[in-house]
Amino acid sequence: MDETCLPDEEIDGRFGKIPIYYVKLCKLGVVALVKSTNIDVNKIRVGNLYEAKAMGCLLSLPGKTRMRIAIADDDREVVDFLGKIVEEQGHVFVGFADGDALANALLRDTFDLLILDWNMPGKTGMQILEWMEGAVDDRPPVMMMTSRTAKQDISDALNAGADDYITKPEDPNVIAARINAILRRGNGSTAMETTAQYGDYILDRIEQKVRHNKTEVALTAKEFELTDLMFRNRDRTLSRRYIMETVWRTNAHLATRTLDMHVSRVRSKLSLTPENGFRIFTVFGYGYRLETLSNGV
């Protein structure tokens, strides 16, 4: 249970040292909580949190709400459209019409999230991704925005380091949920609780049970872990590899059908359908995403 609270390590970020406390939770792996006692929370960028994530820790920070988001698309309509969504979520945005302008800005300015169009004058979204590998130290998370629908293009972008992608055209609610999912990644306003509620679903992490509309759904241990993982990362595209390493805790090549079948069972046992406000979406060649449908909840 949540007994240990000792500062084991510190993260040396751009804004000073951040102490980390490990909180061991039953069967859920290691969760790191960052206590922001000495630092201005608003100065912590998501990029800093990435360092913690890279150490295999999930971070929890007291609410940092306002984010700076860069949106790059040669189509002004799209920039405005996205900007409106972002602002509705309480964030601020800077729009760029081409890749080169964005690249120049990235060298001088800091952003919490980049939304990149695939095809842009100057540097394309993919080129920006590649360029940032060498040129920018703490690169912010990237959301690719593309008219391309081919499976290969999407998995290429994700495998190249994009954190998520959106296919144009997409529903504004979905876009908002996806942006929040990315930002939530480090900025989890909900700390790991013993129980959590997502829509009509209540997860009991101690008993490893899920209640849906007051009925209890029986799940196996792995199915529960998978469910928990997907709910915690709802609206975020998870790679198969990530899921396998987190749930099965193995790097070894797991028979691909095993994961397919688990996802299928979770989907049918929990009735994760649009009527219930959720749908599981397969990103072929990459992984899965649990989407929340606001209009269904």
Place this chain on the structure above:
Amino acid sequence: MKLRRRLGIEWAGVALAASLIVTALINWNSLSGFDNLLYDQLSGYDRPEASEEILIVAVDEDSLAAFGKWPWPRNRHANLFNILADAKPKAIAFDILLSEPGRTDEDQLMAQAAGQNDNLFLPLHFVFPGSNGADFDVKEPIAPLKEAVTGIGHVNLLFDRDSVVRRTSLCFSGIANPTDSAETVWPHLMEQVYRSVRGRSSSAFDRLENCEQPLLMPYASRAAFAQVPYATVVNGEIPAAFLNNKIILIGATAQGLGDQHPAPLGDGGTIAGVEIMANMLNDIMADNFIIPVSTGTQILLSLIPTWILLIGFWRWRPRTTIFVSIGLVAVILVASAFLLSFQIWFAPGAALVGLGLVYPVWGWRRLQATSDFMGGELKNYRSETPDIPVLQSSLGPVDLVTEQAEELAHAIKHVRDLRRFITDALTNLPDPMFITDLDGKVKFVNKLAQTGVEDGAQDLALDDMLDRFVAPEDLGDVKNYLALDQQAREHDYIDFTSLNDEVFAMRRARVLSNEGELRGHIHYLADITEVANAAQEREEVLQLLSHDMRSPQAAILALLDGQDATDDNKRIESHARRTLALADNFVGLARIKSSEFSGEDILLSDLVIEANDSLWPLAKQRGIKSTVDDQTDGAFIVGEPSSLYRSFANLIDNAIKYSPEDSQITILLRNISLDKQPFVSVTITDQGNGIAEDMLGNLFERFASNDADSKGAVKGTGLGLNFVAAVIERHGGTIRAENVRESGAQFTILLPLAPEPADAD
């Protein structure tokens, strides 16, 4: 290979035969005629000096004239012995046989006179065969004489096959009396004389291994020895001082007396026995006998030149061999003469015969074998190449080998023509090609491949050729392709761009010999620049449709989002979405036709559920309930997820469009078995009005659309069902559309199940 073996056998045969013949010739001394002739000739060049010590007292014609006919009374010999005893010569050898008794008083007188001399020697001789079964009889001088003289020695001559006296033996050994087992040795008369003069046996005698070992006598020139007639000595015309200290040989020289023998003096004439004795004594004193090599050595030496030639046959050209054979003949003769100057006689006849034999016989056998082989090969060639015209010889009968040679030339010309024809054909091939050998050397380049390479490609290494031809970015791929195991990938090919920006597809084929041995590779380049350009253009069109045309539609939808949901706005949105769907389907169709199928494991139920989920907002708007009933428990298929997903979305989208509001759409997944093959069937049933009867037949054709419906509100994309049918067919499945009586349209899709993975756990 066949010819080699045959020649090997022939060669061995020739070698064996030649060796046997040479051996036999030596063993049976068959070439003595030639060898003796040569010996006589050679020995004539270096005749020994006659010793002045030797004096012949000859019973010559003058003496016969003085004393009357032979035989003379023996008191005359007694007379001579008396005179000689007074003159005190060194030794006297009386080479006249006295083995039968004469008149007793005369014999007595002669024995008495002989006794006056203290160094008088008499001859004995042997008669073959002997009486009473003995090998020979010994005829000694009569007893009184034998007792009176100092010694006796044998005077038997050794005649060669041509009756010429060339050899001698310094002694004779044998068993004279059959009852006596011990061998007796009789030294030669001259050896006896030498011993008495020098007081020891001669060096030549000491060197003898046995008495049978022959020695060749070099002869001094004719009449080289001092000679006085018998009569003059008896008549006292010769002063005693002249006789003093001489070795006196007494013998008959007159022609009528019969003691005349052919001698190798080069004039073909005869020589008196006593002169032969003189020569022999001269040789003993000078120790210049010539020793013939032993038979074994003779065989060995004679075989050497033959074998040199035999081995040379393998290495040398015929012209060389003939020079070498002539050279070897000279060497043999020179060696023979050279050895003779060292008093060793090597008879060269057999060696020369060996050489003379082996050269033409090998020539004959070789020609025969080659001719047979050539005949066989020509026959093969003619049977394999039926179009070669038969050579008509107009010059009448010619020898077989000439004929074969002409035919061969004819065949070679034919091959050359063929080669030229092929080379021309290859050179002028409409596509570039080149041939490499096993070492990766470029052996042949046709015109078009040549133009791609600046300095010419002949004999370049393959890698260099590629460096000059292939664009650097494709070089690695091309080299990888060439490194592949060709047997496995005979029909594979690789595309690359050349330095001149042309696009080629390269294929590599193996060049094999008749026996199936790998000889090299043909590299065939097909210029696919136009095809590649067309593909590039099509790709650009698809890019335009999939991205550039989608983007503005997405922008329209984004713009509309903020607007009020007026009827116009809804219609604009509907048209924008329709354009998007049209582009997607078109691109999807084009991609299906232009790309290879590459499937992965897909859980079909989840794919269908997700397609259904994606259309939930649309269904909900119209109060339609669309449910998936999965009865498969995990039906995996091998498929392309994007196109399948799009197909099911199209079908469900259609079903929603054509369903009345607040109706039901049922999607049922089941496992079924068809011809014992496992399939999964997906049935999509709506409660609409069904499909118009006249549409059922061509529903899945391009631009067939059920949009002429009375409701007017819903419109198909036109390409949707066409796309679906293409996708299902691509997955090895079938699709069927029908109307169900109690409800509306029903689409049934059958897709083959994926095989169970081997590592399923």
